[in-house]
Structures are given as structure tokens and as C-alpha cells.
Amino acid sequence: MAREDEKVLDACLRAGIAIPFSCRDGVCHNCLCVAVSGEIPEAAQRGLSEVQIAQSMFLPCRCVATQDMEILPAQAVKLFTETIVQGKALLSQEMCKLLLEPTLISACVQGEFINLRAPDQSVQSLRIMNQPAEDYFLEVHVQHSAHDSFSDWVFDVLQVDQSLFMQGPFLLQQSVVAAPSITPRAKYPPTDLLLWAALQGGKLLAVILQDFYSRVYQDPLLSPYFHGTTMQRSIEKVYSFMQRVCTGEDTFFGEQPKNSHHWMVISDDIYRHRSALMLSCQQRAGLSPEMSKRWFAIEDYYKHDIVKSVAIPRQLDGVDLPLEGYGDMVLDAGSICDGCGRVIEVGEHVRYHVRLGTLYCTACKGD
Numbered sequence: 525m526a527r528e529d530e531k532v533l534d535a536c537l538r539a540g541i542a543i544p545f546s547c548r549d550g551v552c553h554n555c556l557c558v559a560v561s562g563e564i565p566e567a568a569q570r571g572l573s574e575v576q577i578a579q580s581m582f583l584p585c586r587c588v589a590t591q592d593m594e595i596l597p598a599q600a601v602k603l604f605t606e607t608i609v610q611g612k613a614l615l616s617q618e619m620c621k622l623l624l625e626p627t628l629i630s631a632c633v634q635g636e637f638i639n640l641r642a643p644d645q646s647v648q649s650l651r652i653m654n655q656p657a658e659d660y661f662l663e664v665h666v667q668h669s670a671h672d673s674f675s676d677w678v679f680d681v682l683q684v685d686q687s688l689f690m691q692g693p694f695l696l697q698q699s700v701v702a703a704p705s706i707t708p709r710a711k712y713p714p715t716d717l718l719l720w721a722a723l724q725g726g727k728l729l730a731v732i733l734q735d736f737y738s739r740v741y742q743d744p745l746l747s748p749y750f751h752g753t754t755m756q757r758s759i760e761k762v763y764s765f766m767q768r769v770c771t772g773e774d775t776f777f778g779e780q781p782k783n784s785h786h787w788m789v790i791s792d793d794i795y796r797h798r799s800a801l802m803l804s805c806q807q808r809a810g811l812s813p814e815m816s817k818r819w820f821a822i823e824d825y826y827k828h829d830i831v832k833s834v835a836i837p838r839q840l841d842g843v844d845l846p847l848e849g850y851g852d853m854v855l856d857a858g859s860i861c862d863g864c865g866r867v868i869e870v871g872e873h874v875r876y877h878v879r880l881g882t883l884y885c886t887a888c889k890g891d
């Protein structure tokens with residue numbers, strides 16, 4: 525029990541609780557702790573980063589408690605601690621929802637990330653989907669991926685009431701680098717339902733994409749990449765892709781960015797130019813800076829598949845396809861024949877150049 529006007533650090537030391545400290549004046553941050561419950565006075569977070577504040581960290585040497593507080597050393601968020609599975613449900617064949625016993629509950633906020641560790645030591649970073657402090661459980665969604673031992677374990681082995689190890693939360697995905705991950709990169713980044721809500725369930729997304737592509741098709745640097753593809757096709761593809769990434773729903777049946785951009789040589793400058801154009805469209809539509817950041821986090825997830833100095837082969841089931849020559853496919857969205865210029869309808873068979881991406885209707889040979 526702290527005395528009147530007594531700092532939390534002093535109260536702990538008086539009670540024999542060893543908290544590291546040095547300056548006793550909010551400078552060295554040696555005493556940094558996490559409040560698991562109880563209100564943190566503003567003065568106790570002065571000088572901390574946004575990330576630390578969002579994680580309910582505070583400096584006990586500057587904190588006079590205004591109510592009961594339950595506290596832990598800050599290093600606790602860096603440790604893997606045991607949690608229990610309270611619920612498990614399949615949202616689709618590829619997506620499993622887990623409800624976890626709360627750990628560091630007051631430090632967990634929707635949109636942050638936690639790491640979960642399977643018994644084979646594989647680790648996966650997952651976004652917190654709910655408001656844990658309100659629900660008193662943590663909800664995360666695990667995407668099933670081929671050759672991913674973690675998701676295999678979650679889907680096939682993990683049971684309700686079973687324990688597993690959790691680390692975090694982390695405000696930003698980059699913070700997660702502290703945790704060694706030996707799992708291959710997932711096909712899609714973590715879902716982002718908050719971004720989808722900010723995009724008004726797709727309404728605002730459609731407005732932004734319409735604005736963006738009307739500018740892209742006029743842009744001398746970007747328009748060559750869309751030669752032979754109608755603007756409507758480009759918009760539909762990106763719309764369904766964003767919907768798939770944000771919601772986890774099976775709405776996208778096109779190719780992954782690595783394949784769809786395989787023939788394009790896109791420099792960092794072009795990528796930056798395109799991002800700046802996209803940002804201006806998001807701002808015109810009134811998307812907040814925080815949501816723009818989340819949108820670009822999705823785009824950056826694929827950046828290394830897109831920015832390159834030479835064309836790379838398209839892959840099918842892990843096998844490289846030739847860089848030259850033609851392939852056949854059935855169109856999943858309307859386009860224009862590069863041979864005769866006529867509109868090719870959805871469902872028509874076309875030939876396409878594997879490197880250039882040019883399309884030809886059945887009446888044109890294309891070579």
C-alpha cells in the first residue's frame with residue numbers, strides 16, 4: 525500500500541519489490557513498468573514513445589497512483605508467457621479464429637500484434653482482432669498456409685483449454701522482429717478489419733481506386749504498365765484483392781502480385797511515384813493518415829515481389845514458367861485485344877505473352 529503522495533517506485537522498494545532504477549526522475553527509464561490494471565497518471569508517461577504509451581507502460585518513479593494498480597516489469601512484454609485457448613472456430617477452410625486467455629490485458633489493443641509459439645518453436649505474428657479490455661479475451665485469426673507448420677498445428681492439433689505461449693503485444697509489425705520466425709511468409713498479410721471499416725466496407729475503396737486509376741492511365745510513367753488492360757479490369761482486380769487482404773474472405777481469385785507483376789521492371793523511383801499518387805488519392809477521399817499507413821503496410825508486404833531490375837518468370841505450383849512465348853487462359857475480367865483492338869469479354873479464351881502480358885483474342889495469333 526502506497527502512502528499519500530508516495531511514488532509507486534518508492535512504495536515498491538519500501539515493500540521489498542525489486543524494481544531497477546537509477547535517476548528516480550523519469551530520465552533513465554530503468555524503472556519502466558507495465559500497468560496490467562489501474563489508471564496511469566499522465567505525468568508517469570511523459571517522455572515515453574507512442575508505442576510504450578499504447579502498451580500501458582509508465583515510469584513508477586514519476587507515478588503517484590490515483591487508484592489500485594497491478595504492475596509488471598516492462599520486460600514482461602518481451603517474454604513468452606503461457607496462455608490458454610478459450611475458443612477455436614473455423615471462419616473458412618483457410619481461416620481459424622482463436623480466443624485466448626488474456627495476458628497483459630490492459631496493454632493489448634485492437635490492431636496490435638502478438639506472437640504465438642507452437643511446440644515445434646515455430647512462431648507466427650498475429651493481429652489482435654478485438655478490444656481485449658472490453659471482451660476479456662484476445663481474438664486472433666490464423667491463416668492456413670501450405671508448408672507452414674504453425675498453421676498446421678493450429679488447424680489440426682490445437683484444442684480448446686490447451687496452453688500455448690504468447691509474446692507481446694507489439695504496436696507495429698516491425699517491432700515483432702525481436703521474435704525469431706522460422707515460418708515462411710504467408711501468402712497474404714494479416715487481415716485488417718479496421719482498415720476495411722474505414723474504407724466503408726469497400727465504398728470508399730471504390731472511390732479511391734476510380735480516382736487513382738483515372739490518373740494512372742494518364743500518367744506517362746505508369747500507363748505503359750497497363751497497356752492492354754482496361755481501367756475497369758484494373759480497378760476490379762485491386763478492389764477484390766484489397767477486400768481479400770482486409771477481411772480474409774475468399775473474394776480474390778487472381779494471381780499473387782509476384783506473378784501478376786513478373787514481367788514488369790519497376791524501379792524504386794517508379795514505386796515511390798506510384799505510392800505518392802495513391803496517397804494523394806487517399807487524402808482527397810478523406811482517408812486518415814493512420815489508415816493510409818495501414819493500406820501501405822499491405823502494399824509494402826509485396827514490395828520485394830514488385831520492385832526489381834529484371835523480369836522474373838511467372839510461377840505455377842512453384843515451377844518457373846518461361847520468360848518468352850505465349851500461354852492460354854480464360855479471362856476473369858474484360859480486356860482489349862492487342863492484335864485487333866476489340867473488347868474481349870469475361871470468360872473468353874485468350875493468348876497472352878508470358879513476359880509482356882499482351883493479350884490476343886482467338887482471331888489474332890499474337891506472334
Ligand code: FES
Pocket residue numbers: 544545546547548549550551552553554555556583584585586
Ligand atoms: S528511475 Fe530513472 S526513469 Fe525511473
